[in-house]
Amino acid sequence: MPSAPALDISGIEKRFGEQRALAGVGFQVPQSGIFGLLGPNGAGKTTLLRILNGITAPDAGSISFFGEPLTRAHLPSIGYLPEERGLYKSMRVGEQALYFAQLRGLDKKEARERLRYWFDRLEVDGWWHKEVSEVSKGMAQKIQFILSVLHEPRLLILDEPLSGFDPINAQRIREVILELKAKGDTTILLSTHDMGSVEEMCDEVALLNRGQLVLNGKVPELREAARDGRYAVTFRDTVMAFTVALGASAELIEVNPNPEVPGEHLAMLRLPVESDIATWVRWISEQVELTSCTPWRPGMRDIFIRAVEHQKQPVA
Amino acid sequence: MNKLALIIYREWITRVRRRAFIIGTLMVPVLLGLGVGLGAWLENAEMEENKVLVVDLSGMITFWDDTRQAYLPICPECFPEREQLEYRFADAALSDDEFLLSDFTSMVLLDDAILQHGQAKNLYEKSPSITAQNAIERDLAAAIERFKVKEELSLDYEVYKRLKTKVSLVGEDIITKDGNATGRSIIGFVFSLFMFMQIMVYGMHVMRGVIEEKANRIVEVIISVVRPMELLAGKIIGIGLVGVTQVIALTVLGFLVFQVGGQALEVSGVLTSASNEAVELDFETWMASNDLLGFVLEVNWPLMVVCALAYFAAGFFIYAALFAAIGSAVEQESDAQYLMLPAMLPLFAAYITAVMAIQNPEGQVAVIGSFVPLTAPILMLIRLPLGVAWWELMLSLLGVLATAYGFVLVSARIFRTGILMHGKKITVRELFRWVRHD
Numbered sequence: 103m104p105s106a107p108a109l110d111i112s113g114i115e116k117r118f119g120e121q122r123a124l125a126g127v128g129f130q131v132p133q134s135g136i137f138g139l140l141g142p143n144g145a146g147k148t149t150l151l152r153i154l155n156g157i158t159a160p161d162a163g164s165i166s167f168f169g170e171p172l173t174r175a176h177l178p179s180i181g182y183l184p185e186e187r188g189l190y191k192s193m194r195v196g197e198q199a200l201y202f203a204q205l206r207g208l209d210k211k212e213a214r215e216r217l218r219y220w221f222d223r224l225e226v227d228g229w230w231h232k233e234v235s236e237v238s239k240g241m242a243q244k245i246q247f248i249l250s251v252l253h254e255p256r257l258l259i260l261d262e263p264l265s266g267f268d269p270i271n272a273q274r275i276r277e278v279i280l281e282l283k284a285k286g287d288t289t290i291l292l293s294t295h296d297m298g299s300v301e302e303m304c305d306e307v308a309l310l311n312r313g314q315l316v317l318n319g320k321v322p323e324l325r326e327a328a329r330d331g332r333y334a335v336t337f338r339d340t341v342m343a344f345t346v347a348l349g350a351s352a353e354l355i356e357v358n359p360n361p362e363v364p365g366e367h368l369a370m371l372r373l374p375v376e377s378d379i380a381t382w383v384r385w386i387s388e389q390v391e392l393t394s395c396t397p398w399r400p401g402m403r404d405i406f407i408r409a410v411e412h413q414k415q416p417v418a
Numbered sequence: 419m420n421k422l423a424l425i426i427y428r429e430w431i432t433r434v435r436r437r438a439f440i441i442g443t444l445m446v447p448v449l450l451g452l453g454v455g456l457g458a459w460l461e462n463a464e465m466e467e468n469k470v471l472v473v474d475l476s477g478m479i480t481f482w483d484d485t486r487q488a489y490l491p492i493c494p495e496c497f498p499e500r501e502q503l504e505y506r507f508a509d510a511a512l513s514d515d516e517f518l519l520s521d522f523t524s525m526v527l528l529d530d531a532i533l534q535h536g537q538a539k540n541l542y543e544k545s546p547s548i549t550a551q552n553a554i555e556r557d558l559a560a561a562i563e564r565f566k567v568k569e570e571l572s573l574d575y576e577v578y579k580r581l582k583t584k585v586s587l588v589g590e591d592i593i594t595k596d597g598n599a600t601g602r603s604i605i606g607f608v609f610s611l612f613m614f615m616q617i618m619v620y621g622m623h624v625m626r627g628v629i630e631e632k633a634n635r636i637v638e639v640i641i642s643v644v645r646p647m648e649l650l651a652g653k654i655i656g657i658g659l660v661g662v663t664q665v666i667a668l669t670v671l672g673f674l675v676f677q678v679g680g681q682a683l684e685v686s687g688v689l690t691s692a693s694n695e696a697v698e699l700d701f702e703t704w705m706a707s708n709d710l711l712g713f714v715l716e717v718n719w720p721l722m723v724v725c726a727l728a729y730f731a732a733g734f735f736i737y738a739a740l741f742a743a744i745g746s747a748v749e750q751e752s753d754a755q756y757l758m759l760p761a762m763l764p765l766f767a768a769y770i771t772a773v774m775a776i777q778n779p780e781g782q783v784a785v786i787g788s789f790v791p792l793t794a795p796i797l798m799l800i801r802l803p804l805g806v807a808w809w810e811l812m813l814s815l816l817g818v819l820a821t822a823y824g825f826v827l828v829s830a831r832i833f834r835t836g837i838l839m840h841g842k843k844i845t846v847r848e849l850f851r852w853v854r855h856d
Contacts (some may be wrong), residue, residue, distance in 0.1 A: 152638075152838070155642035156642065157638065157641050157642055157838065158838070174645075177642065177643065178643075180642070182639065182642045184633040184635065184638040184639060186636070186638060186840075187635055187636075187639065188634030188635040188636045189634070189635075189636060190432070190630075190634070190636060191630075191634070192432060192436075193428075193432060201424065201428055202639070202643075204424050205421055205424055205425075205640070205643045205644065206643060246639075249639070314770075417646075
């Protein structure tokens with residue numbers, strides 16, 4: 103019997119006065135992976151995350167958490183790193199970390215042990231006795247990240263977790279997130295605008311726009327489905343010879359010298375939908391030296407832009 | 419520790435360990451002492467060197483002394499020696515030029531007219547201080563009184579003194595048998611004033627705390643773990659306990675100062691019986707026998723402290739809930755000002771009534787105000803030292819508690835919406851909408 107999804111979100115509605123923030127949003131977040139929640143600003147992501155955290159209640163709809171209706175009793179099993187985050191400036195780092203850990207349900211002794219591990223892991227151990235007002239923004243970001251994972255939640259909600267980090271620390275946090283995924287005990291819901299991170303880390307995504315779900319599925323499948331007959335090819339010949347050889351068999355979109363292999367060119371072309379790629383490769387290879395031909399898959403950035411721009415219908 | 423207790427503890431400990439709180443609390447008795455000392459010093463310091471020429475044109479209060487070749491007062495004790503005030507006497511005034519060239523600071527002209535209208539002309543180049551003028555007036559009045567007693571009544575002054583009768587009313591409440599209402603109402607006022615300050619100061623702490631959490635965006639993490647109501651309650655209770663801590667610390671300090679000061683006075687031997695200066699008294703007996711301070715021992719201190727704490731707790735909840743709601747509705751402290759004014763009006767009204775009620779603590783305004791929940795925490799305390807029926811106390815306290823509960827519920831509705839609202843100017847109408855929205 104397949105295990106219940108970490109989250110089963112169904113028909114979520116939320117209004118703020120006249121404004122409809124979420125209009126019947128529904129999707130499933132499978133267990134033990136990284137699920138990307140995408141959408142432009144104002145799409146309703148933060149509202150949905152707040153509903154999942156019990157900060158605000160939906161007007162309609164239901165949410166199941168590992169097969170059970172989501173209630174406040176489940177909140178200790180959720181870790182949350184909001185996009186807009188802060189710490190008490192006049193408290194010491196360690197004292198504050200202990201405070202939040204205890205609020206999350208850990209006892210003081212256990213919290214101290216886990217904090218010791220995480221402070222060491224993310225290299226903030228020298229800051230335990232410092233006041234928050236003395237630490238850098240990046241350091242504070244690390245502490246906030248620690249506080250969201252410390253209680254080993256079943257569901258970890260990360261809203262733009264890498265924003266504000268320098269490249270080295272961003273990579274360190276990325277590694278930690280992937281490590282949590284690899285362990286398999288934590289389901290991660292990642293809300294981000296960084297499409298590079300989505301392609302690198304997410305197994306599945308849901309894309310919201312204007313309070314509606316406009317795209318949902320596994321990342322490779324979405325990229326595969328978004329293919330539009332484009333191929334990336336490399337060849338050893340002149341551009342003129344390649345263009346003449348192509349004739350009307352394909353539309354040449356772009357051609358450039360390959361910076362990595364001297365004498366070679368990179369070309370992006372689109373074949374008609376009815377074309378058989380194997381036949382075409384054999385045919386063109388008789389005229390120019392074709393060194394590779396791979397189907398081109400659009401990146402998540404292209405998919406994101408295309409999906410948002412195609413959804414022009416205003417929400418009632 | 420449960421979550422509410424954790425929040426309360428955090429709010430309490432982060433404030434009471436601040437250097438400003440510790441120094442502030444310790445400094446209150448020191449500053450009070452310094453204030454009293456400074457007042458006394460200023461009173462003396464205010465009096466500059468005064469050399470007064472009393473010109474007795476009618477010879478009422480002076481006589482010519484051949485041996486000393488000078489005019490002297492008939493009643494030397496009427497012009498006691500003072501550090502900053504020296505008298506000389508004459509029977510004729512100096513001319514203006516002579517006066518200006520002399521070392522006299524003022525010249526008082528006395529003639530028969532003083533017996534009718536009680537006025538004497540005082541000439542000076544630089545006006546003497548009020549303290550000096552009062553002393554001169556007292557001294558001259560004493561000397562002229564002696565003259566009148568002798569000349570107009572033909573009485574010996576000692577006989578006159580025995581005949582002179584002074585009556586002072588010694589008040590006693592017919593039910594409680596307590597006396598000295600004015601003295602006690604002053605104690606009540608001190609409690610009221612302290613209550614007013616505590617509610618204001620710690621109410622503002624609550625507002626600032628809410629604004630800090632909202633501005634720093636900490637609140638989103640916290641309310642993903644605790645309910646907004648828990649956070650609000652924890653904040654109010656925690657900060658309220660800071661106020662209670664200060665009250666307890668000041669009570670202990672006050673008691674210690676009272677005890678140590680009393681011991682020091684006992685040891686120094688200055689505490690003597692009013693009727694016989696040779697009899698030394700212990701501090702408590704001296705206090706009890708002192709007309710001005712005796713009432714301090716008559717006050718039911720445990721009841722005062724317990725009621726002060728109860729009214730502080732309930733009154734603080736009312737205003738802290740209001741201030742928390744205001745804090746949650748704004749982005750920064752400066753935005754809160756236009757909402758603060760209506761919230762603080764009842765508090766200020768209570769304070770002004772308390773000032774007026776010192777003279778008449780049982781007056782209608784104070785009595786009514788001590789039952790109005792928004793003013794009762796301040797006004798009931800001014801009545802309390804004079805004795806209040808237990809049912810009045812209970813009714814007033816229950817009213818304050820019920821109002822506090824209602825205010826917290828309403829405030830929680832504003833709080834839970836306001837703390838997540840950013841970048842929007844909140845109107846009073848919108849606040850009402852949040853309250854109605856369930």
